[in-house]
Amino acid sequence: MKFFYTLFIHLILGGWMALFAQQLDMDALKAYPFPNELTAAATGARIAWAFNEQGQRNIYVAEGPTFTARRLTNYLQDDGQELSSVAISPDGKWVIYVRGGDHGSNWNDDLPVNPSFHPVPTKVQVWSIPFGGGEPKSLGEGENPVISPKSDKVAYSKGGQIYTVPIDGTAPATVLFTARGTNSSPVWSPDGSRIAFQSNRTDHQFIGVYTDAQTPIRWIDPQFKRDQSPRWSPDGQKLAFVRTNGSGGKPDSILARRPNLWSILTFDLTTGKATPLWTSPKRLNGTFPTTHGTTNLHWAANRIVFLSYHDGWPHLYSLAESGGAPLLLTPGNFMCEHIQLSSDKKTLLFTANAGTDPLDIDRRHVVKVSVDRADMQVVTPGSGLEWSPVLTGDGAAIAFIGATSQRPPMPHVLATSPSATPQLLAADKLPAQYPASALVTPKQVTFKTPDGFTVHAQLFEKAGGPSKKPAIVYVHGGPPRQMLLGWHYSDYYANAYAMNQYLASLGFVVLSVNYRLGIGYGFEFHNPKNGGGYGASEYTDIKTAGEWLAKQSQVDSKRIGVYGGSYGGFLTAMALGKDSQLFAAGVDVHGVHDRTIERTRNLVLPDQYDRAPDAQYALEVAWKSSPIAYMDTWKSPVLIIHGDDDRNVRFSQSTDLVRRLEDKDIYHETLVIVDDTHHFMKHQNQVNVNKAIAAFFLKKL
Numbered sequence: 001m002k003f004f005y006t007l008f009i010h011l012i013l014g015g016w017m018a019l020f021a022q023q024l025d026m027d028a029l030k031a032y033p034f035p036n037e038l039t040a041a042a043t044g045a046r047i048a049w050a051f052n053e054q055g056q057r058n059i060y061v062a063e064g065p066t067f068t069a070r071r072l073t074n075y076l077q078d079d080g081q082e083l084s085s086v087a088i089s090p091d092g093k094w095v096i097y098v099r100g101g102d103h104g105s106n107w108n109d110d111l112p113v114n115p116s117f118h119p120v121p122t123k124v125q126v127w128s129i130p131f132g133g134g135e136p137k138s139l140g141e142g143e144n145p146v147i148s149p150k151s152d153k154v155a156y157s158k159g160g161q162i163y164t165v166p167i168d169g170t171a172p173a174t175v176l177f178t179a180r181g182t183n184s185s186p187v188w189s190p191d192g193s194r195i196a197f198q199s200n201r202t203d204h205q206f207i208g209v210y211t212d213a214q215t216p217i218r219w220i221d222p223q224f225k226r227d228q229s230p231r232w233s234p235d236g237q238k239l240a241f242v243r244t245n246g247s248g249g250k251p252d253s254i255l256a257r258r259p260n261l262w263s264i265l266t267f268d269l270t271t272g273k274a275t276p277l278w279t280s281p282k283r284l285n286g287t288f289p290t291t292h293g294t295t296n297l298h299w300a301a302n303r304i305v306f307l308s309y310h311d312g313w314p315h316l317y318s319l320a321e322s323g324g325a326p327l328l329l330t331p332g333n334f335m336c337e338h339i340q341l342s343s344d345k346k347t348l349l350f351t352a353n354a355g356t357d358p359l360d361i362d363r364r365h366v367v368k369v370s371v372d373r374a375d376m377q378v379v380t381p382g383s384g385l386e387w388s389p390v391l392t393g394d395g396a397a398i399a400f401i402g403a404t405s406q407r408p409p410m411p412h413v414l415a416t417s418p419s420a421t422p423q424l425l426a427a428d429k430l431p432a433q434y435p436a437s438a439l440v441t442p443k444q445v446t447f448k449t450p451d452g453f454t455v456h457a458q459l460f461e462k463a464g465g466p467s468k469k470p471a472i473v474y475v476h477g478g479p480p481r482q483m484l485l486g487w488h489y490s491d492y493y494a495n496a497y498a499m500n501q502y503l504a505s506l507g508f509v510v511l512s513v514n515y516r517l518g519i520g521y522g523f524e525f526h527n528p529k530n531g532g533g534y535g536a537s538e539y540t541d542i543k544t545a546g547e548w549l550a551k552q553s554q555v556d557s558k559r560i561g562v563y564g565g566s567y568g569g570f571l572t573a574m575a576l577g578k579d580s581q582l583f584a585a586g587v588d589v590h591g592v593h594d595r596t597i598e599r600t601r602n603l604v605l606p607d608q609y610d611r612a613p614d615a616q617y618a619l620e621v622a623w624k625s626s627p628i629a630y631m632d633t634w635k636s637p638v639l640i641i642h643g644d645d646d647r648n649v650r651f652s653q654s655t656d657l658v659r660r661l662e663d664k665d666i667y668h669e670t671l672v673i674v675d676d677t678h679h680f681m682k683h684q685n686q687v688n689v690n691k692a693i694a695a696f697f698l699k700k701l
């Protein structure tokens with residue numbers, strides 16, 4: 001009798017969700033220390049990484065053979081100061097890093113971030129600190145620092161010029177040279193005597209080589225082209241680089257899909273001769289890979305290695321230094337990313353959704369391959385997820401970051417000796433009471449869309465509960481991203497993974513959808529027709545996901561929500577505008593709502609006579625690809641969240657949408673995060689956003 005009375009009370013008090021689903025605590029759930037920036041010294045067995053411990057971001061180090069983790073810095077405030085460009089000097093004696101800014105931004109990534117409203121914002125500076133410990137030294141304001149092979153100096157860029165500074169900070173930074181254009185991306189020659197760099201001149205880009213104050217800068221085969229990513233030959237006598245077209249030419253169709261074709265060339269500094277080695281095939285998948293972050297071009301031991309998409313997958317290829325046919329090093333239906341060349345230049349380590357388990361396509365594992373033969377080996381097979389591998393300078397261990405579906409990402413090392421097993425590092429940094437065992441194992445779901453795409457998704461569902469549960473579609477951002485069957489390798493999406501676990505613990509059925517435009521499933525899926533502002537064909541996948549949920553026996557089809565950030569916010573708003581009958585409520589975090597802005601700037605150019613032949617039509621398509629085109633059919637309630645120091649999606653995208661929601665008297669709530677960016681750099685801000693999302697869905701679904 002007592003049980004039924006208790007049940008009755010819980011149901012009446014609306015605690016039915018908490019009764020059946022062991023509800024997680026958001027603060028406890030977000031108490032994981034997120035690791036990134038894992039790096040190794042070129043000699044010895046020293047590694048370093050950054051840990052974000054509830055907003056306290058610090059550098060940690062460890063050294064073989066024990067690899068006992070040690071915190072090196074002392075930043076103990078949740079103040080939103082990012083750590084990036086972490087590196088160890090080749091001799092292992094120094095660690096450098098950049099503190100501040102938001103280096104995942106589309107603009108102003110080098111400007112201070114100040115979500116704690118300090119009257120004097122923290123500057124974006126390059127720092128160094130002895131590996132053995134001590135006080136960090138500020139080397140100067142700037143970013144993209146690189147350490148000389150002699151371990152004595154650091155080069156970095158600031159304000160379009162390149163600076164050098166002693167790594168121990170015993171003298172001020174000095175500008176290396178002054179040249180026209182925006183000069184960046186310094187690359188030291190193997191002997192540390194010269195620096196190659198990129199000089200962006202708007203419609204074209206050169207590669208230059210600086211030697212010393214008395215020697216004129218050497219421009220490398222200057223053409224009406226865009227040259228980038230210089231890589232030194234091991235003997236320092238040649239450079240390899242990537243060449244693409246310069247800007248201009250008769251305006252082409254905006255809507256037609258055209259490849260950005262590219263070539264790899266070498267330049268002989270002795271003869272002054274440039275030699276084309278390889279040119280991408282003249283077809284769509286011959287386009288220059290927009291791998292997040294950097295160009296994967298490496299001058300290895302007697303080989304030149306590069307990443308290309310031209311067989312339909314982001315694969316690694318190897319060329320003889322004189323050119324010839326490229327050797328495919330990584331055949332198979334998977335993508336390669338986070339590529340690292342070993343110090344001896346003979347081995348490539350990388351992350352891939354490769355493995356013998358059919359579920360591996362929705363995971364990541366560490367893989368290695370020789371630079372001159374296709375002898376690929378998955379180093380960390382299994383049901384876990386591993387990424388960002390680096391080989392220690394002595395070749396004795398591979399450091400990587402790994403996670404499971406339950407346990408958050410943590411640094412590991414794996415000895416290169418046979419039958420070694422991974423060693424978890426810094427285990428004490430994951431709170432002993434972390435609720436890992438309470439997390440569900442997301443299940444792989446696939447479904448077909450009406451236009452024939454097979455879409456992968458992850459289903460988060462707590463066992464038990466009422467016969468009919470509310471459900472939520474999660475939409476990632478990017479869009480070149482892939483959500484996984486476990487914790488994600490980016491800080492932003494690790495948070496999304498935690499959020500989906502939290503919603504599942506509240507009793508929601510959560511479906512995280514890897515829609516087209518995303519990575520991990522090959523070129524055609526990543527580059528679909530009519531995608532993005534060219535027709536938003538990817539929205540088909542979101543609608544199909546909602547319909548899939550509505551057909552599940554345990555889902556109440558009248559209580560399906562949708563949420564996402566950034567590009568995910570865009571698709572959330574599209575869902576609410578176009579299909580409020582399917583999606584009963586939504587949360588749109590820093591979404592894109594007007595896609596004509598992307599077009600107006602480069603479409604209908606009033607001061608240019610010859611315009612793109614389809615300029616006006618493309619503008620119309622961009623309008624129909626915009627959520628604000630569907631305000632008349634938008635009925636469902638929405639929560640709009642945006643940080644007003646957003647450097648990826650303008651805050652005005654949400655200010656404008658709020659005005660339109662007000663004009664149409666559509667129920668909406670808002671949450672403005674003052675002075676934080678697209679990535680909610682202040683931990684407490686992200687926690688508050690997460691709680692607001694959950695509270696809105698509990699209220700509306």
Ligand SMILES: CC(=O)N[C@@H](C)C(=O)N[C@@H](C)C(=O)N[C@@H](C)C(=O)O
Nearest residue numbers: 106477478479481565566567568648
């Ligand atoms: C130029 C551009 O679109 N850059 C993207 C990286 C970007 O900023 N995308 C946002 C719309 C977005 O989705 N940002 C986050 C969530 C991401 O995953 O990059």
